[in-house]
Amino acid sequence: MTLQLDLFARQFTPAMREPVQPHGRVLQSAPDEMLSLAHPKMAWRWAEIELHQHVDGRWMWSTSFNTNGGGSGYRVGEKWGHFAASRDDALHYAIEEMREHLGRRHLQAEERKSVRLILEWLETLQ
Template identity: 50%
Template sequence: MTQQLSIFDVIVPPAIRRPVEPYGNVVQEESHETLRLPHPRIAWGKARIELHQHSDGLWMWATNFNLSGWGGGYRVGPKWGKFADTRDAALHHAVQEIKGRVAKRARETTDKERREVTVWAEGLL
């Protein structure tokens, strides 16, 4: 299957990867921005993207999803080594990440759920 790239995919700067720090910090307060796909019964939603600007000016992201009783995710923070130059670039990388993570869970989730998260995430760009 081929993937259609948007013009933004071509011009977005690559992610800045630093080594993961297993005992490093995550953001304890509210992240600068939290984008959610609500769930009809679960308080934390079907999907979430957190964006936060680090003290060095770079932007970090984190993703989370909960579908068909299965999910996964993590809290935004420098420990994960995921950085981008701008907020928009961080959002782009977060959207690509959550789409990839949900796609890998084809056995645990329904096509409808995966499509819903994908459409929501792509709509954030």
């Protein structure tokens, strides 16, 4: 079997995962960057990625999504132990995380459209 490698693929620094701090801090102010996919008719968002630079220079991320049948999410902060060397690396790991969460869901009929749109939106962030 032949393995084809992409010569132009971006290389990412491994994510720096630290243990969750149960009483750790999350960001109380606005993050440095928030990317979101708005619901076309309602006031809430289908998906959101928060990126914020920690005081030590590393980048943190968080993901949130809400399909018509459920969702998941958390605020960006050092509490969660999600760190990356750069903003682009943090975005990459946030996208991976959201794809993983969405891939584990057992989709009800009413969720399929929103999940498809979220996955398409994630492709545009690459």
